[in-house]
Amino acid sequence: MNFSSIITNWYSIHKRSLPWRNTKEPYYIWLSEIILQQTQITQGLPYYEAFVNKFPTVFDLANAKESEVLKLWQGLGYYSRARNLHKTATYIANELNGTFPDTYTDLLKLKGIGDYTASAIASICFNKPTAVVDGNVYRILSRYYGIETPINYTEGIKEFKKLATALIDKNNPAEHNQAIMEFGARQCKPKNPDCSVCPFKNSCIALQKNSIDKLPVKLKKTKVSNKYYNFLVFISTDKKTLFEKRTYKGIWQNLYQFPLIETKTPLNIDAFKASAKVKSLLNDISFEFSLYNEKDIVHKLSHQHLYTKFWIIEVDKLPSEGISISELTTFPTNILISNFIDEFKFPI
């Protein structure tokens, strides 16, 4: 049996039942692929269900406001996916009459669709022999063939794409692609795979050379920077607060948050009171403030650690136009703000 047959045989026995495996409708496959980018199935699954429920067709998604899409995406991370999802839905609904492109090349032109996703949709929906190369495929191929080329540089990316393309079953690319990814997720796992039950145990180079835990090779280290976030949680006597949209580039673009003072070093109470933002906002206003959390809440992103304080500022009247506290949960926010709103006892 060749590589593809072994993989698809394994898949026919071990595959999980997942909602997007019951359809070849491009809209649903696209939705699932975007949600699952850099996201484990257990984390993405409830979001997929929510999106299918709220936006059953690409037209429903296109007709929504971006803030509605972000609200449903809240907590999933990599929010550019949601913004691009909405942009592409609008394009497909309005310019393509709701019909998805059916080739790798045309799919690749869409916002938010790169090599992996174009290959996935073209193969699963349109039976094109376009091989997917995701984290699972890198791991399986590097181990099985004992390939030590780093997977995060151009040379490795091209080498693995070429190999995956050579291996794909042209008669059944949809099944092949899904099978190899499921095999990577369930059998050829990153840590402690049970190679004793692997169908490739007699031919896997890494297993023979005892190098399973060294492959795939990935060189870059993401360096993490520390930042100090001070959120200003205003509470007025008429039960309003200030909530702002992050319109600038960077993390959490187009999500909402309390007014923020960002510093490179911790902000003590005196520095907080002396800060330009506090002064400008609270000039000529009487207020009382307290600190919600004495110890910083540490919010860890892949490339930043955010040491966060929430400052509670009670005022008679807001320094500028605000929103009703009861409306807070209708705005899309990051998980940090969302958790605070859930846990803090606002006087509603």
Next chain:
DNA sequence: AAGGCGGGGCT
């Protein structure tokens, strides 16, 4: 070519 972009789970 390199770096930014989230949040959760596992070891």
Next chain:
DNA sequence: AGCCCAGCCTT
């Protein structure tokens, strides 16, 4: 604490 996850976009 570090790595990984059905990657993509901008610079």
